[in-house]
Amino acid sequence: MEMSVFSVSIALVFFSFLPLFLRWITDRWYLRRVKTESDGPKIPPGSLGFPIIGELLDFLWCFKFLKSPDDFIAKRKARYGDTGIYKTHLFGCPTIITCSPQLNKQILGSMTEEGCLSTGWPSNQLLGNSSVAVIDGLSHKKVRRHLMEAFNSPRGLKAFVSTAQPIFNSAFEDWASKGRIVAYDETKTATFSNICDMLVSFKSKTQLERMESLYRGLMAGIRAMTINVPGTAFHHALKCRKKLTGIILDEIRERKAKGIQKQDFMQILLESSDENGEKMTETEAVENIVSLILGGYESTANVMTWALYYLAKYPAVLEKLKDETRLIQKRKSGDEYLTIEDIKAMEYTPKVADELIRLSNVSPFIFRRVVKDDVVLNGYKFPKDWKVIVWIRAIHVDSAYYEDPLTFNPDRWSDYKPKVGTYTVFGHGMRYCPGNNFARFQVMMFLYHACLKYRWELINPDAGMKFQPHPKPADGAEMYFSRAT
Ligand code: HEM
Numbered sequence: 001m002e003m004s005v006f007s008v009s010i011a012l013v014f015f016s017f018l019p020l021f022l023r024w025i026t027d028r029w030y031l032r033r034v035k036t037e038s039d040g041p042k043i044p045p046g047s048l049g050f051p052i053i054g055e056l057l058d059f060l061w062c063f064k065f066l067k068s069p070d071d072f073i074a075k076r077k078a079r080y081g082d083t084g085i086y087k088t089h090l091f092g093c094p095t096i097i098t099c100s101p102q103l104n105k106q107i108l109g110s111m112t113e114e115g116c117l118s119t120g121w122p123s124n125q126l127l128g129n130s131s132v133a134v135i136d137g138l139s140h141k142k143v144r145r146h147l148m149e150a151f152n153s154p155r156g157l158k159a160f161v162s163t164a165q166p167i168f169n170s171a172f173e174d175w176a177s178k179g180r181i182v183a184y185d186e187t188k189t190a191t192f193s194n195i196c197d198m199l200v201s202f203k204s205k206t207q208l209e210r211m212e213s214l215y216r217g218l219m220a221g222i223r224a225m226t227i228n229v230p231g232t233a234f235h236h237a238l239k240c241r242k243k244l245t246g247i248i249l250d251e252i253r254e255r256k257a258k259g260i261q262k263q264d265f266m267q268i269l270l271e272s273s274d275e276n277g278e279k280m281t282e283t284e285a286v287e288n289i290v291s292l293i294l295g296g297y298e299s300t301a302n303v304m305t306w307a308l309y310y311l312a313k314y315p316a317v318l319e320k321l322k323d324e325t326r327l328i329q330k331r332k333s334g335d336e337y338l339t340i341e342d343i344k345a346m347e348y349t350p351k352v353a354d355e356l357i358r359l360s361n362v363s364p365f366i367f368r369r370v371v372k373d374d375v376v377l378n379g380y381k382f383p384k385d386w387k388v389i390v391w392i393r394a395i396h397v398d399s400a401y402y403e404d405p406l407t408f409n410p411d412r413w414s415d416y417k418p419k420v421g422t423y424t425v426f427g428h429g430m431r432y433c434p435g436n437n438f439a440r441f442q443v444m445m446f447l448y449h450a451c452l453k454y455r456w457e458l459i460n461p462d463a464g465m466k467f468q469p470h471p472k473p474a475d476g477a478e479m480y481f482s483r484a485t
Pocket of ligand 1: 108119132133134144291292293295296297299300303357362363366367424425426427428430431432433434435436438439
């Protein structure tokens with residue numbers, strides 16, 4: 001009897017100290033090569049968690065099970081103080097999280113520009129070595145200049161405004177004929193058709209369905225572990241990438257061989273030249289078109305799902321939006337589409353779009369990787385090869401910057417200019433999202449046409465939310481959708 005009490009006590013002591021011991025081992029393992037001096041820069045506060053998995057369980061606990069993603073940062077603030085910077089170990093890497101406007105701005109701005117940090121995700125194996133999203137330095141500048149020229153050209157803007165509206169209208173008609181839809185699925189298909197038409201003039205339903213399925217495969221691999229073994233999501237994604245680049249390359253070559261000119265983004269991109277008169281190579285054009293479709297497809301569709309969701313829940317906002325819509329329509333004849341000037345002249349709709357993009361937090365984090373030795377910020381050391389996660393979501397839902405932050409309130413944007421670093425939905429600095437206007441204008445056109453002729457009602461208004469891999473209503477925003485008559 002005495003023996004068993006003794007054994008139980010030993011086991012209790014062992015299991016209560018085991019987590020501490022394991023955490024201590026992980027810290028020793030990763031910090032053994034990081035030199036710090038007593039009066040020099042320090043490693044940020046926090047824990048590297050357990051061996052191999054780090055703090056992934058806590059992350060999943062907050063995001064998947066509690067469905068309260070903001071608890072992850074709140075816990076660290078409570079435990080280690082409101083430093084806005086913490087060490088952790090997530091997604092297989094020792095990592096530094098930053099979550100203050102000033103630190104986020106410095107990471108995305110000067111530190112990225114000075115080449116201390118490189119992109120941390122996704123992998124270049126999946127996007128290609130000349131994709132704007134993975135390259136650095138001069139090559140990044142060069143490719144970006146081509147992209148920005150195409151995005152900002154009056155020809156590009158005109159093409160995109162005239163492409164998007166018929167696609168949205170025909171999607172709405174299709175939804176109304178179905179009567180009951182899952183908005184998350186439908187907005188993805190509509191956005192995919194839109195982005196493919198606008199970038200490469202692809203219109204065939206069969207081709208779009210095939211490509212969308214390849215993109216899903218690519219996206220799944222981007223979110224998975226980089227293990228290239230048959231059967232893994234990463235392996236499948238590599239195959240999808242190969243097929244997608246093949247499709248775009250065939251299109252470029254066909255245009256060149258037959259002298260075909262089309263009114264789309266790819267045409268503008270192929271014709272654009274940098275300050276030395278150099279054009280993009282075929283590989284650069286292909287890999288960047290694939291990356292643009294990837295960057296612009298699910299992100300914008302997510303915001304549109306949230307648009308239908310929030311407008312169904314906030315009828316007063318919907319009414320105000322309809323007022324503006326009707327006013328604009330009165331100035332136009334019949335079913336005439338919006339022009340870029342109409343969109344730029346809107347007053348309330350952009351506030352709704354900005355509020356939707358803030359609240360939907362489709363890119364909750366931005367990833368970087370430390371690529372230089374002795375990187376120091378605010379007295380904290382950033383060890384080489386560690387990842388950095390700029391936790392932009394934390395700022396967008398912080399009551400210190402947004403009153404009643406989880407309420408959908410487009411009026412908060414009236415005469416309000418966010419302080420630096422507090423509205424970084426599209427990032428900041430040299431990697432600022434090149435598709436930001438494209439995304440905002442798309443959302444505004446979507447809102448205009450949805451409000452003009454349709455009505456919708458959530459089937460499960462209290463369905464809750466999912467935060468993994470992106471925030472979305474748990475039922476995908478299932479709704480009744482019909483013509484307003
Ligand atoms: C609401 C929709 C969107 C959101 C919230 C969003 C968000 C972001 C963010 C936060 C970044 C910065 C990443 C970083 O600093 O590493 C980014 C970069 C990027 N986005 Fe977007 N984006 C959206 C729509 C689009 C669209 C429509 C396109 C293309 C048509 C696009 C293409 C890209 C590309 C290519 C990059 C990489 C830029 C670079 O590394 O230089 N995005 N986006």
